[in-house]
Amino acid sequence: MLETRFLCGSGQAVLTDLMPVASEQFKRSAMMADHELIRYLVCTEREIEVRVEFRPRSAYGCKSVELRDHGKLGFRFVAGGGVYWLRCNRPLQAERDRVRGTIVLRRGETLEFSLSYDEESPAVLPALGDRMRAAIERSVEWWQQWAARSSYQGPYREMVTRSALALKLLAYAPSGAVTAAATTSLPERIGDTLNWDYRYCWLRDASLTIRALVGLGYMDEAESFLTWLLHATRLTQPELRVMYDVFGGTAPRERELGFLNGYFGSRPVRIGNGARHQLQLDIYGEVIEATAQSTNVQGTFDRATQKVLIGLGKHVATHWDSPDEGIWEPRGRRENHTHSRLMCWTALDRLLALCDKGLLAGAPREEFLRERERIRRQIETRSWNDKLQSYVSTLDGDDLDATLLRIPWYGFERADSQRMKLTYRRVRDSLGAGDGLLYRYARQPAEGAFGICGFWVVEFLALGGGTLREAHDLFDRLLSYSNDLGLFAEETHPENGDLLGNFPQAFTHVGLISAALTLEEKERGEPYPAEQTGKDTKAAGREAGV
Numbered sequence: 001m002l003e004t005r006f007l008c009g010s011g012q013a014v015l016t017d018l019m020p021v022a023s024e025q026f027k028r029s030a031m032m033a034d035h036e037l038i039r040y041l042v043c044t045e046r047e048i049e050v051r052v053e054f055r056p057r058s059a060y061g062c063k064s065v066e067l068r069d070h071g072k073l074g075f076r077f078v079a080g081g082g083v084y085w086l087r088c089n090r091p092l093q094a095e096r097d098r099v100r101g102t103i104v105l106r107r108g109e110t111l112e113f114s115l116s117y118d119e120e121s122p123a124v125l126p127a128l129g130d131r132m133r134a135a136i137e138r139s140v141e142w143w144q145q146w147a148a149r150s151s152y153q154g155p156y157r158e159m160v161t162r163s164a165l166a167l168k169l170l171a172y173a174p175s176g177a178v179t180a181a182a183t184t185s186l187p188e189r190i191g192d193t194l195n196w197d198y199r200y201c202w203l204r205d206a207s208l209t210i211r212a213l214v215g216l217g218y219m220d221e222a223e224s225f226l227t228w229l230l231h232a233t234r235l236t237q238p239e240l241r242v243m244y245d246v247f248g249g250t251a252p253r254e255r256e257l258g259f260l261n262g263y264f265g266s267r268p269v270r271i272g273n274g275a276r277h278q279l280q281l282d283i284y285g286e287v288i289e290a291t292a293q294s295t296n297v298q299g300t301f302d303r304a305t306q307k308v309l310i311g312l313g314k315h316v317a318t319h320w321d322s323p324d325e326g327i328w329e330p331r332g333r334r335e336n337h338t339h340s341r342l343m344c345w346t347a348l349d350r351l352l353a354l355c356d357k358g359l360l361a362g363a364p365r366e367e368f369l370r371e372r373e374r375i376r377r378q379i380e381t382r383s384w385n386d387k388l389q390s391y392v393s394t395l396d397g398d399d400l401d402a403t404l405l406r407i408p409w410y411g412f413e414r415a416d417s418q419r420m421k422l423t424y425r426r427v428r429d430s431l432g433a434g435d436g437l438l439y440r441y442a443r444q445p446a447e448g449a450f451g452i453c454g455f456w457v458v459e460f461l462a463l464g465g466g467t468l469r470e471a472h473d474l475f476d477r478l479l480s481y482s483n484d485l486g487l488f489a490e491e492t493h494p495e496n497g498d499l500l501g502n503f504p505q506a507f508t509h510v511g512l513i514s515a516a517l518t519l520e521e522k523e524r525g526e527p528y529p530a531e532q533t534g535k536d537t538k539a540a541g542r543e544a545g546v
Helices: 024-029 130-148 157-169 203-215 219-232 282-293 303-319 338-356 365-382 402-406 418-431 451-465 468-479 506-523 537-541
Strands: 002-007 011-018 035-054 075-079 082-088 099-106 110-118 432-434
Touching (some): 011 130, 035 130, 157 203, 203 219, 203 506, 219 282, 282 303, 303 338, 303 365, 338 365, 402 418, 402 451, 418 432, 451 468, 451 506, 468 506
Antiparallel strands (some): 011 035, 035 099, 035 110
């Protein structure tokens, strides 16, 4: 719910925007539109003049729609497979494709709008007046109760709650899917072509999203997301796609909308995503890690889920030693990415832990153990660069990226090992963007600092790569880069703090929550993340040959 205060020369007003929500019990006893947007404006001082214009368009703005005036019922138009109704408590003038009006409000008077949409059921026209005010109060209470369910009581509760609300709003309730962002083509460089469509569900976000929801006590949402995860991947298992739509289907092919200029002239505007058919082996580790974390919710797995996990493990054991596009999704080339190898190691490591707990009957334990150790040896020897004294992004390479700081988080090596301290120093010196911000990799011309990478540094410091004081100081600095509503984009301009890329970005917000949870866990003296799910802590504690 968004509240905006207008301070005008003639008076003042408060505008409330929301999509009303209600409990399941209330919805069983009351008629509600499938989807509704409310705008409720009240004059609070003297008087104000309000100009209203409503110009709906379809097909990304290139097609007008025909509006019909139905008197007291409001204005109606049809687009796609749905019917839309605009209702207002004041008279407006209708034209063929728009509605206009100029209205003077005096203190205490209101201007009320309801825009509703129905597709699969008869249209419900929500009432205005007292019923609208009741819907607003009901929504306030619903969100307050939802936010109060968070079990996090640490010093960053306000920002953690804001991030949890962002994740909730990015979730598609009927399926439990969590989209990467609600927007498309907001540029990573203003006026440039780095403009992508993120309105889909990336499997990569899975483990951090599950950790965030479980860590905050939102078990129902975590279980819904996991159910969607297993459902969406069912048709391609044991192979996994990079991303899916909210229904579990294939994300649409990438197209450019040449008739749109884009944000500040940043073209092209894209819909769909060309990375949908890339090979990204790290997602296997993310999915299995997310499923392993779900034991905190479910306790056990049914036979069908066990079969799925074993199938994914066998696929990893067979295909881990392959080049792929990796986490950053470059177009046109595949390489042997260290992070992809790390996540394949993570996949097998978590499956072995589940075997040891008796939760994975019939798994080929010896095969998983053999291949996990092969991956470890490869990372220790070919991802370590003696000349740079650092882990590197690709086998036998000399480039760096921020994912190298995730090596301790997954339990492969301790954050306080000599190799990780040297790697952190090299990554910080090479990719640091000032004031705690971090680029994800070296790129010219430079894009913005990548939001989640700064929170990865917080976790690295908290896990032993630095001190808890250093981690808290960095966390505080990073929080200052949110907008006035506590929301983060994909990236941040390191010089002026402007938000870049799609917004709000789930990946950044789950990173914030994960960092806050890690700080809280370490201050309570809780064990390493690798130890919390019964993973191979002996292997996690080795210093990779140093």
